[in-house]
Amino acid sequence: MKTCLDCIPCFLRQTLDVARRANAGQAKQEEILKEVNKMMADISLKVSPPEITRSIYALIREKTGVIDPFKEVKEKSNQQANNLYSILKKKVEDSNDKLLTSIELAIAGNAIDYGLKDSLEINKEIEKILNYHSCLFNDYKTIFNYLEFKEALSKAKTILYIADNAGEILFDKILIEELNKEVIFAVKGKPIINDALMEDAYACGLDKCSQLVSSGCDAPGTILKFCSKEFLAIYQDADLVVSKGQGNFETLSEDSRSIFFLFKVKCPVVAKDIKCKMGDLVLKKSS
Amino acid sequence: MKTCLDCIPCFLRQTLDVARRANAGQAKQEEILKEVNKMMADISLKVSPPEITRSIYALIREKTGVIDPFKEVKEKSNQQANNLYSILKKKVEDSNDKLLTSIELAIAGNAIDYGLKDSLEINKEIEKILNYHSCLFNDYKTIFNYLEFKEALSKAKTILYIADNAGEILFDKILIEELNKEVIFAVKGKPIINDALMEDAYACGLDKCSQLVSSGCDAPGTILKFCSKEFLAIYQDADLVVSKGQGNFETLSEDSRSIFFLFKVKCPVVAKDIKCKMGDLVLKKSS
Numbered sequence: 001m002k003t004c005l006d007c008i009p010c011f012l013r014q015t016l017d018v019a020r021r022a023n024a025g026q027a028k029q030e031e032i033l034k035e036v037n038k039m040m041a042d043i044s045l046k047v048s049p050p051e052i053t054r055s056i057y058a059l060i061r062e063k064t065g066v067i068d069p070f071k072e073v074k075e076k077s078n079q080q081a082n083n084l085y086s087i088l089k090k091k092v093e094d095s096n097d098k099l100l101t102s103i104e105l106a107i108a109g110n111a112i113d114y115g116l117k118d119s120l121e122i123n124k125e126i127e128k129i130l131n132y133h134s135c136l137f138n139d140y141k142t143i144f145n146y147l148e149f150k151e152a153l154s155k156a157k158t159i160l161y162i163a164d165n166a167g168e169i170l171f172d173k174i175l176i177e178e179l180n181k182e183v184i185f186a187v188k189g190k191p192i193i194n195d196a197l198m199e200d201a202y203a204c205g206l207d208k209c210s211q212l213v214s215s216g217c218d219a220p221g222t223i224l225k226f227c228s229k230e231f232l233a234i235y236q237d238a239d240l241v242v243s244k245g246q247g248n249f250e251t252l253s254e255d256s257r258s259i260f261f262l263f264k265v266k267c268p269v270v271a272k273d274i275k276c277k278m279g280d281l282v283l284k285k286s287s
Numbered sequence: 288m289k290t291c292l293d294c295i296p297c298f299l300r301q302t303l304d305v306a307r308r309a310n311a312g313q314a315k316q317e318e319i320l321k322e323v324n325k326m327m328a329d330i331s332l333k334v335s336p337p338e339i340t341r342s343i344y345a346l347i348r349e350k351t352g353v354i355d356p357f358k359e360v361k362e363k364s365n366q367q368a369n370n371l372y373s374i375l376k377k378k379v380e381d382s383n384d385k386l387l388t389s390i391e392l393a394i395a396g397n398a399i400d401y402g403l404k405d406s407l408e409i410n411k412e413i414e415k416i417l418n419y420h421s422c423l424f425n426d427y428k429t430i431f432n433y434l435e436f437k438e439a440l441s442k443a444k445t446i447l448y449i450a451d452n453a454g455e456i457l458f459d460k461i462l463i464e465e466l467n468k469e470v471i472f473a474v475k476g477k478p479i480i481n482d483a484l485m486e487d488a489y490a491c492g493l494d495k496c497s498q499l500v501s502s503g504c505d506a507p508g509t510i511l512k513f514c515s516k517e518f519l520a521i522y523q524d525a526d527l528v529v530s531k532g533q534g535n536f537e538t539l540s541e542d543s544r545s546i547f548f549l550f551k552v553k554c555p556v557v558a559k560d561i562k563c564k565m566g567d568l569v570l571k572k573s574s
Binding site: 009012016030033034037038040041042045 | 316325
């Protein structure tokens, strides 16, 4: 997906948020924001939004010296999600269609996204998930290729599951436990927003149900040219690729390999691109 | 009020909105947005937000040749508001405190602001106003210097009433009719967002209850250095100055003359500045 003009004000809003999380003082915030304004005056709209976010975060890291401004947020998200494990697990067990329920919960868990929302909004989203009943989700499932997913799953031996955020990955664990296959779970290579790293995967016990790997990528998405050779080989060879979150969709949607994208629609640009509403829960097979 | 870093993403969002309203094509939108990014990389935060908005609008005018991208919106707002006149008037007549009710309605009418909201949101706000009961407003009146206003009004012979938006001025008319004084009603000098011009004042019949004047200013506020001499003389000499809207507050709040500011809090930067919540209805005497 290409960057669109509407992304630019959003990049600047995120810049300011991250500069503050990195404890930049007023003068440093101004310096960073103006630097990003300069960058925006020159950017190409031919790249995906996560590729631009990657450059912005690199600049903030350089200017503040803070490598991982979301470290505490991620730790808290993991703890919070771990506390939900037995409740979520029971929802799946009580369900008539365990696979469907675990997919719906995994998509709903994609609401844990500090690039676009704050803690207060995320807690409200989690509250909603805890009141989950499958029928409540039906209005939000405008693209939901469940039958295609089930069919691909039945044929697959190896699955690559590309993670999105810390905390959210606990919801992914619940889905992976239902897949009942050999799963390789890929996290980001370096800190970027609240995207899950290897340490988060361990914190949420993903090592218990999958083989962990780093994509090598330091963007809030999966930009293949920045991924490790090891990851690229897995990506090409896997029978089934599950991609979580908007950032991975934005960076992989134009790739030729077949992928199932699971995400919650959280920005109007993506909503327009796939002809969905904000808040929709998407299970989309790439064409 | 000084511009704050949080204003910058908002300026860019407005830039894109206005460029589109001025029918700029995709390439022109990109050119304008990038030009404004360049401008933002160099701006001084010592000026008020409307002074920066003024420069942005000048740039969009220059690049698109469209002088008044909100012309139709303003005409529609005036018509829509005129249709509400008798309903609003009855609300005032049925009230125990006619002055209070007309002030509350005038502040609520400040929701008609296309710089920050779109038509859909504005229609919802108008719907709320039509369901108006004074007690419903109490939670939103964290700053409401009504007694001071009544006292100042009782002593005043001449009142300068500085307008904000088209449509909204019909709500101002209802308040002016309750003031029962000699009122000079000041509109903007040139098109800027949906701010009321002389033609809007006539369209809403403000000429029937006040003397009309232009401030001469072409910013979405009242920047004294850009106002006409005629306006400045009235501004200095008036016994009471009523200023409507955030933009006028942002540009006049640091001036030494005594002013009563009436506005709805529509942006987090202003909310923080005056220690209010978003959505609050403010009647604030300048210190």
